Amino acid sequence: MSGSLERITAELEQLKDPNVTGTWVSALVKEIPELGRLPPISNDFWTSDLKKAVCNPFFLHGLKNVIIPNISYEKALTRLRKALLLFQPDIPDFIEAMQAQCFLNEYVFYVSDEEKEALKNTPLRALYESPPYKNHPVLALSDIEDKVSKKVKSQYEENPYPRWATINKTDLEIDHTVRNVLVAGCGTGRQSVYAGFGFPNAKITAIDLSQASLSYAMEKTKEYGLEIAYYQGDLLHAAKLNQKFDLILCSGVLHHMEDPEAGFDALLDVLAEGGRMKLGLYSRLARYDVNYCRAHIKQKGYQSTADDIRAFRMDVMNAAGMLSDLKLRADFYTLSRCRDLVFHVQEHQFSIPEIKEFVGKKAKFLGFQVDPVLWDQYQKEFPHNPDAADLDQWHLFEQKYPHSFRNMYNFILQK
Numbered sequence: 001m002s003g004s005l006e007r008i009t010a011e012l013e014q015l016k017d018p019n020v021t022g023t024w025v026s027a028l029v030k031e032i033p034e035l036g037r038l039p040p041i042s043n044d045f046w047t048s049d050l051k052k053a054v055c056n057p058f059f060l061h062g063l064k065n066v067i068i069p070n071i072s073y074e075k076a077l078t079r080l081r082k083a084l085l086l087f088q089p090d091i092p093d094f095i096e097a098m099q100a101q102c103f104l105n106e107y108v109f110y111v112s113d114e115e116k117e118a119l120k121n122t123p124l125r126a127l128y129e130s131p132p133y134k135n136h137p138v139l140a141l142s143d144i145e146d147k148v149s150k151k152v153k154s155q156y157e158e159n160p161y162p163r164w165a166t167i168n169k170t171d172l173e174i175d176h177t178v179r180n181v182l183v184a185g186c187g188t189g190r191q192s193v194y195a196g197f198g199f200p201n202a203k204i205t206a207i208d209l210s211q212a213s214l215s216y217a218m219e220k221t222k223e224y225g226l227e228i229a230y231y232q233g234d235l236l237h238a239a240k241l242n243q244k245f246d247l248i249l250c251s252g253v254l255h256h257m258e259d260p261e262a263g264f265d266a267l268l269d270v271l272a273e274g275g276r277m278k279l280g281l282y283s284r285l286a287r288y289d290v291n292y293c294r295a296h297i298k299q300k301g302y303q304s305t306a307d308d309i310r311a312f313r314m315d316v317m318n319a320a321g322m323l324s325d326l327k328l329r330a331d332f333y334t335l336s337r338c339r340d341l342v343f344h345v346q347e348h349q350f351s352i353p354e355i356k357e358f359v360g361k362k363a364k365f366l367g368f369q370v371d372p373v374l375w376d377q378y379q380k381e382f383p384h385n386p387d388a389a390d391l392d393q394w395h396l397f398e399q400k401y402p403h404s405f406r407n408m409y410n411f412i413l414q415k
């Protein structure tokens with residue numbers, strides 16, 4: 001076994017470095033050349049060499065734990081899955097790992113008509129369909145009456161976001177001083193579980209609209225041995241928690257509300273004096289590719305069903321130009337994230353002046369959370385005033401480098 005594939009597989013779970021996943025695919029193809037030259041699907045597909053190759057333990061480990069945002073890798077896996085379905089070779093370890101991979105990516109791979117036919121009578125359905133969610137009873141914080149919140153809830157009941165397997169604790173910053181944290185719009189609990197480890201002395205409360213997302217979060221919280229109080233409800237009613245928090249985390253949530261500012265006000269109301277809030281909001285400038293794809297979806301009349309999302313993904317995979325840029329986003333590679341990315345029922349986007357207007361009057365802007373490369377670039381751009389909290393400067397910077405906030409504007413405020 002190559003040491004390099006072994007090392008890179010160990011690093012795979014440290015998803016902070018997006019290059020690791022591409023490097024892993026290259027090492028994999030070097031180690032298992034059969035993956036780079038899969039034959040056409042026929043009775044002769046499953047040679048003994050290929051069966052042995054796909055049972056490589058590092059490949060199996062990767063399949064069970066991570067989604068690799070890479071089109072050639074996806075195409076190879078899609079073909080392998082089809083060949084499993086049609087010929088049912090006796091390779092239980094690989095079948096189990098492929099089931100785990102398909103569960104993780106929520107069956108995002110394209111399904112041909114031939115497969116749909118074969119699926120009517122197969123013991124391998126679990127390669128194509130999720131087992132039902134285990135529903136945990138969850139405490140209700142409030143009724144969900146707001147009409148947009150109802151629509152958003154229904155999206156996340158169908159597609160809890162994000163489906164995740166593990167977290168990376170290696171370079172987690174630990175803060176022992178934080179006492180009371182609210183995760184507003186916690187989804188499937190990745191953020192609240194991170195908070196559980198990052199703030200070991202804090203009581204953690206998390207709320208979300210979606211029962212299915214909260215169930216996933218509760219399952220994961222149990223798996224990690226943490227205690228987190230989960231509530232189902234609208235963050236507009238956060239005051240019903242009857243608590244003041246010294247830290248509120250709210251990432252990727254307010255821009256899905258009818259009135260993001262009303263959501264912000266409701267959170268500010270439960271933030272203690274001097275407390276901090278970390279927000280994540282979409283940048284209009286950075287989402288040019290998303291907006292282009294949304295127009296394509298509208299023109300093609302695609303709905304947010306699994307089949308239409310898969311058909312849309314095929315358009316992107318076969319396209320050149322702007323449509324194909326979406327392949328560069330990790331969210332493209334699972335069903336719930338792809339739905340979240342371009343099929344969302346409600347999405348607001350912001351510019352930096354709008355953020356300034358939106359939060360500036362009510363809280364102190366402490367700065368964006370950016371990676372070290374972007375931070376270096378920013379400091380070089382403004383060597384005489386490298387002030388992280390100068391929103392006017394950041395606006396100039398973003399206009400010059402529109403990809404800067406491709407993920408989101410992640411920033412910290414203080415009350």
Ligand SMILES: C[S@@+](CC[C@H](N)C(=O)[O-])C[C@H]1O[C@@H](n2cnc3c(N)ncnc32)[C@H](O)[C@@H]1O
Pocket residue numbers: 149152153156161162184185186187188189190191207208209210213233234235236250251252253256257340
């Ligand atoms: C894109 S997901 C983000 C999940 C999580 N913050 C993360 O980053 O992994 C958005 C989540 O916000 C929740 N959400 C949206 N509007 C909400 C509201 N008004 N009150 C509570 N949760 C809300 C949704 O149910 C969904 O789970």
